[in-house]
Amino acid sequence: MLAKLLLFCKLFGPIFGQIFASLKGAVTTRLHRLTYRAVENPRNVIVIGASFAGYHAAKCLASSLPTGYRVVVIEKNTHFQLTWVLPRFSVVNGHEQKAFIPYGSYLDRAPKGSYQWVHDSVERIIPCEDGHIGKIELASGKNMEFDYLVLATGASGALPSRVPAGTKQEGMEQLLSEQEKLRVAADVVIVGGGAAGIELVADAKSRYPEKNVTLVHSRKTLLSRFGPRLGETALGELKELGIRVIMGERVLSDNAEGGKIKLSSGETLACDYLVKCVGQYPNSKLIQALSRESISETGHVKVRSTLQLLDTSLSHIYAAGDVVDMDNINNGRAAVQQGQSVAQNIVRSIKSQNQLEYHPQWWEGMTKLHVGLGKALMWMGDGSAEIIMSVKCRAEELDSAKVWKFFGAKPYADAGYEPKGN
Numbered sequence: 001m002l003a004k005l006l007l008f009c010k011l012f013g014p015i016f017g018q019i020f021a022s023l024k025g026a027v028t029t030r031l032h033r034l035t036y037r038a039v040e041n042p043r044n045v046i047v048i049g050a051s052f053a054g055y056h057a058a059k060c061l062a063s064s065l066p067t068g069y070r071v072v073v074i075e076k077n078t079h080f081q082l083t084w085v086l087p088r089f090s091v092v093n094g095h096e097q098k099a100f101i102p103y104g105s106y107l108d109r110a111p112k113g114s115y116q117w118v119h120d121s122v123e124r125i126i127p128c129e130d131g132h133i134g135k136i137e138l139a140s141g142k143n144m145e146f147d148y149l150v151l152a153t154g155a156s157g158a159l160p161s162r163v164p165a166g167t168k169q170e171g172m173e174q175l176l177s178e179q180e181k182l183r184v185a186a187d188v189v190i191v192g193g194g195a196a197g198i199e200l201v202a203d204a205k206s207r208y209p210e211k212n213v214t215l216v217h218s219r220k221t222l223l224s225r226f227g228p229r230l231g232e233t234a235l236g237e238l239k240e241l242g243i244r245v246i247m248g249e250r251v252l253s254d255n256a257e258g259g260k261i262k263l264s265s266g267e268t269l270a271c272d273y274l275v276k277c278v279g280q281y282p283n284s285k286l287i288q289a290l291s292r293e294s295i296s297e298t299g300h301v302k303v304r305s306t307l308q309l310l311d312t313s314l315s316h317i318y319a320a321g322d323v324v325d326m327d328n329i330n331n332g333r334a335a336v337q338q339g340q341s342v343a344q345n346i347v348r349s350i351k352s353q354n355q356l357e358y359h360p361q362w363w364e365g366m367t368k369l370h371v372g373l374g375k376a377l378m379w380m381g382d383g384s385a386e387i388i389m390s391v392k393c394r395a396e397e398l399d400s401a402k403v404w405k406f407f408g409a410k411p412y413a414d415a416g417y418e419p420k421g422n
Helices: 002-010 012-035 052-062 083-089 168-184 195-207 228-241 332-350 400-406
Strands: 043-048 069-075 079-081 100-102 115-119 122-127 134-138 143-146 148-151 187-191 212-217 244-247 260-262 268-270 273-276 317-319 367-370 374-381 386-393
Touching: 002 012, 043 052, 043 143, 052 069, 052 115, 052 332, 079 168, 083 195, 100 168, 148 332, 168 273, 187 195, 187 268, 195 212, 195 228, 195 367, 228 244, 228 367, 228 374, 228 386, 317 332
Parallel strands: 043 069, 043 148, 069 115, 148 317, 187 212, 187 273, 212 244
Antiparallel strands: 079 100, 122 134, 134 143, 260 268, 367 374, 374 386
């Protein structure tokens, strides 16, 4: 009990720290608008990818780079994809558009000329011989030089973890397709006991209690990245909903053709809707082609504590977010902190100042796990103690409106988007 009380008290430090950082950032941004001057042919700081890490890094850079520099954001998607609502929106109809936030408004307060947005994808990073500058080749055929580069390309996968779609319309259509597959199914099997799998299976059973819903997980415990109690508590919630949970088994079937799937134990399950919440992979191919020593066995990008590439000949290249090889809980909060640290270090490098080290903090891993429609588990832990609270969460769209506001967008207005007909 004492350890839990101390953990709860520790939370006040990060809360006040974030409030102070927000106030300091607001003042710094205002002052920067008064001192920054747009110039011809500025030196580029390129950010590849604009999810939590890249988008926030771009904002921090646009609000702090000295005159003569600008941030260039390279993003292939038309909208910010809010990934942690995807399990819910793969089940519940009527909120699909809320998972796709229009880009741009997060940078509205940056000085004129301090940033450029490029809707494109990067094919190759080419370092120069001196190791201090380089250029990128875009899919459009254009080249851009850079003095610094931030890789924030995240990870790829399929629903309900990621949306493999470049536009809002395509993403919404994929969500609607998953909703329909679930609606007409009788025997549902979800593979993977991570957060996405647990939330999907819980929402599916909550919305359709008459369906047979099964979760298959290859390990003996759920949510192994968290403290032991969260997995145990989540397991109890799933069983209370009437979900069958099979642990320590693998699904050998690639699909549910024939209405059945086979497990590694030899057991056969009836199944007419199979979803695999596994198999995410980091989008690190740009670094794989550039520096093999900066790639881990899992394909993640190895970085130093300063978030610069492990390869010391490429110290002007940084990485942040889910693409990074780091012993932490990957979520939006951690990605934002990494993006902020990268921006700080780039500005410090321009000013010939020492680099600051980033170390994952326990509070970055705080998690809200939804275990059915209307209920969630709030978890936090620092390695010595953990706290779990059961809370009501009646909003079907979850906290998506808060994220829209965080990125400067009005929920759920999207003036630049016109839905296409069927």
